[in-house]
Amino acid sequence: MSVEELQQAKKAVDFSRESLESVLKRRFFYAPAFELYGGVSGLYDYGPPGCAFQANIVDVWRKHFVLEEDMLEVDCTMLTPYEVLKTSGHVDKFSDWMCKDPKTGEIFRADHLVEEVLEARLKGDKEARGLASDANADADTDAEKKKRKKKVKEIKAVKLEDAVVKEYEEILAKIDGYSGPELGELMVKYEIGNPVSGDKLEPPRAFNLMFETAIGPSGQYKGYLRPETAQGQFLNFNKLLEFNNGKTPFASASIGKSFRNEISPRSGLLRVREFLMAEIEHFVDPTNKSHKRFPDVKDIKLRFLPRDVQQAGSTVPVETTVGEAVASKLVDNETLGYFIARIYQFLIKIGVDPERLRFRQHMANEMAHYAADCWDAELHTSYGWIECVGCADRSAYDLTVHANKTKEKLVVREALETPIEVTKWEATLVKKLFGPKFRKDAPKVEARLLALTQEELESYSAELKKDGKITLKVEGMEGEVEVDDKMVSIEKVTNTEHIREFTPNVIEPSFGIGRIIYAIFEHSFWSRPEDTARAIISFPPLVAPTKVLLVPLLNNPELAKITAQVSQTLRKEQIPFKVDESGVSIGKRYARNDELGTPFGITIDFDSVTDGSITLRERDSTKQVRGSVADIIKAIRDVTYQGVSWEEGTKNLAPFNTQAETD
Numbered sequence: 001m002s003v004e005e006l007q008q009a010k011k012a013v014d015f016s017r018e019s020l021e022s023v024l025k026r027r028f029f030y031a032p033a034f035e036l037y038g039g040v041s042g043l044y045d046y047g048p049p050g051c052a053f054q055a056n057i058v059d060v061w062r063k064h065f066v067l068e069e070d071m072l073e074v075d076c077t078m079l080t081p082y083e084v085l086k087t088s089g090h091v092d093k094f095s096d097w098m099c100k101d102p103k104t105g106e107i108f109r110a111d112h113l114v115e116e117v118l119e120a121r122l123k124g125d126k127e128a129r130g131l132a133s134d135a136n137a138d139a140d141t142d143a144e145k146k147k148r149k150k151k152v153k154e155i156k157a158v159k160l161e162d163a164v165v166k167e168y169e170e171i172l173a174k175i176d177g178y179s180g181p182e183l184g185e186l187m188v189k190y191e192i193g194n195p196v197s198g199d200k201l202e203p204p205r206a207f208n209l210m211f212e213t214a215i216g217p218s219g220q221y222k223g224y225l226r227p228e229t230a231q232g233q234f235l236n237f238n239k240l241l242e243f244n245n246g247k248t249p250f251a252s253a254s255i256g257k258s259f260r261n262e263i264s265p266r267s268g269l270l271r272v273r274e275f276l277m278a279e280i281e282h283f284v285d286p287t288n289k290s291h292k293r294f295p296d297v298k299d300i301k302l303r304f305l306p307r308d309v310q311q312a313g314s315t316v317p318v319e320t321t322v323g324e325a326v327a328s329k330l331v332d333n334e335t336l337g338y339f340i341a342r343i344y345q346f347l348i349k350i351g352v353d354p355e356r357l358r359f360r361q362h363m364a365n366e367m368a369h370y371a372a373d374c375w376d377a378e379l380h381t382s383y384g385w386i387e388c389v390g391c392a393d394r395s396a397y398d399l400t401v402h403a404n405k406t407k408e409k410l411v412v413r414e415a416l417e418t419p420i421e422v423t424k425w426e427a428t429l430v431k432k433l434f435g436p437k438f439r440k441d442a443p444k445v446e447a448r449l450l451a452l453t454q455e456e457l458e459s460y461s462a463e464l465k466k467d468g469k470i471t472l473k474v475e476g477m478e479g480e481v482e483v484d485d486k487m488v489s490i491e492k493v494t495n496t497e498h499i500r501e502f503t504p505n506v507i508e509p510s511f512g513i514g515r516i517i518y519a520i521f522e523h524s525f526w527s528r529p530e531d532t533a534r535a536i537i538s539f540p541p542l543v544a545p546t547k548v549l550l551v552p553l554l555n556n557p558e559l560a561k562i563t564a565q566v567s568q569t570l571r572k573e574q575i576p577f578k579v580d581e582s583g584v585s586i587g588k589r590y591a592r593n594d595e596l597g598t599p600f601g602i603t604i605d606f607d608s609v610t611d612g613s614i615t616l617r618e619r620d621s622t623k624q625v626r627g628s629v630a631d632i633i634k635a636i637r638d639v640t641y642q643g644v645s646w647e648e649g650t651k652n653l654a655p656f657n658t659q660a661e662t663d
């Protein structure tokens with residue numbers, strides 16, 4: 001079945017989240033963690049097929065990015081000291097806005113609440129009741145579902161005026177960009193309270209999402225579970241640069257767990273408190289953000305949702321090539337454009353439906369102040385458009401703040417072909433005068449003076465000329481210290497430089513593996529119109545948890561012998577397979593593997609005993625071909641790992657017709 005045919009077949013049957021969830025639960029793709037103890041919202045365990053699927057996705061990620069792009073992979077600790085996350089800005093700013101119902105004590109995430117209520121109002125009475133059942137479907141555990149079901153009241157439809165509809169649509173298009181106080185104003189203006197009781201909520205306040213802990217037995221050394229893998233990569237920058245022989249551009253990469261104490265983690269795997277992230281930090285010269293492999297991807301056509309389109313209250317994307325997007329400055333630079341295209345290729349390879357993928361640009365107030373540009377790969381699911389990969393140009397922010405804090409240079413030194421004259425402020429110290437005045441603190445004062453920025457040097461030079469002394473704060477010393485013009489002079493000096501020193505900018509693609517996995521579940525889930533009770537998950541063979549189901553026609557020693565031989569060959573080839581020797585019909589055996597996403601089935605029958613041939617069945621089309629064990633396994637290998645189509649991979653095998661797959 002071609003990709004197009006499959007998309008058509010999927011469209012012919014209505015998607016039901018309930019059916020998908022029932023399959024995922026029954027076949028133990030994943031399940032709420034600690035269920036025996038009632039479960040904890042936002043924590044999930046992956047079962048065997050979920051685990052294998054995740055491992056395969058990570059494997060493709062590693063090949064697609066780390067190997068293909070020659071990235072430097074690191075594995076850094078999850079426990080992170082307070083100092084690091086204070087410097088990065090997470091301690092002060094890594095928060096969401098929450099509001100509390102003073103009567104019930106319930107907590108809501110402010111932006112999600114505004115979004116949910118306005119969407120419900122827009123959808124009217126019918127959908128408003130749909131929201132109630134949605135909210136219920138989002139609950140993590142059965143106990144929670146029951147509790148919510150009791151609580152959710154019917155929301156009455158109110159016909160809205162056209163102008164109000166427009167206002168709501170505009171707000172929803174910009175929902176990610178509001179600050180806490182702005183969300184508070186919206187809640188007052190549009191009378192948004194507890195969606196169940198309608199009661200007023202307290203104004204939004206910031207809630208830091210990091211899990212705090214103490215490192216070591218004294219409890220004195222504060223730390224956090226990391227909320228992203230990026231900081232470890234920044235802190236190892238100098239080692240990575242040296243490993244790369246001092247050359248940029250280069251990228252580091254890391255795959256590992258991150259932790260966020262989400263305010264209300266519903267929506268299954270989409271919003272959890274512990275999740276697998278795969279992140280890349282691409283370090284590039286700020287004056288040259290071209291990418292040498294950009295020509296390879298420039299013709300890829302993508303759906304972009306630019307900032308100004310959202311600002312105008314629209315969600316209609318612009319379809320254009322990456323090359324055009326960069327040339328027109330819609331996307332800030334080539335390297336950012338290159339990664340957007342590579343993210344697209346990766347997502348399509350692992351089973352994302354291209355029709356349900358768009359790249360949304362961050363609004364100006366949604367983006368961190370230092371970021372040059374930022375695009376999210378959003379995947380459409382029954383929960384709406386969900387950010388699954390963030391791709392940001394973070395400028396030189398991270399390296400600069402860590403360098404300033406640690407006084408360790410995090411820079412690239414590049415030999416210049418033609419030396420250049422550089423004029424800059426320099427401080428010259430008369431060191432022998434520092435010891436007598438500052439005693440043991442002398443080195444601290446000296447280091448502080450030598451680390452002054454150009455702006456500070458300029459202003460201190462004026463102060464020194466005017467007052468004959470300067471005063472400044474030195475870390476680890478009480479109050480301010482005074483240094484006079486006998487101890488330090490600050491002058492503008494012109495030097496010939498043979499080396500250019502710069503802090504690289506960082507382009508950061510950041511993947512949430514769980515969100516991608518869930519979106520693929522939805523994008524791949526369907527059933528045949530003639531048999532809607534049986535679900536199929538059409539994972540691409542490359543990432544399917546198991547590649548082959550082996551089914552002997554009957555429980556018979558001769559067939560069992562061939563099954564064992566084929567198993568041994570598959571094992572040797574390292575092709576993941578399962579054997580189903582149960583007595584149920586072939587159709588039933590295939591059906592239960594269709595819902596596990598197993599792309600191929602091998603049937604062993606009595607002809608196999610006489611001529612050694614076996615049958616190969618393809619999951620989506622149910623087409624079958626017949627051939628020798630060696631030829632069939634070669635076809636499986638080619639289609640699964642070499643990206644060969646089913647038609648191409650099986651063209652030399654004989655078509656095989658059998659009765660319909662019913663039981």
Ligand SMILES: Nc1ncnc2c1ncn2[C@@H]1O[C@H](COP(=O)(O)OP(=O)(O)OP(=O)(O)O)[C@@H](O)[C@H]1O
Binds near residue numbers: 271272
């Ligand atoms: N709570 C979560 N559960 C699962 N995945 C997450 C969660 N938070 C973030 N991610 C994933 O990590 C990626 C990068 O994180 P980033 O900080 O950009 O997300 P975010 O903007 O905070 O997401 P959101 O606004 O949806 O909370 C996201 O694109 C997403 O795939």
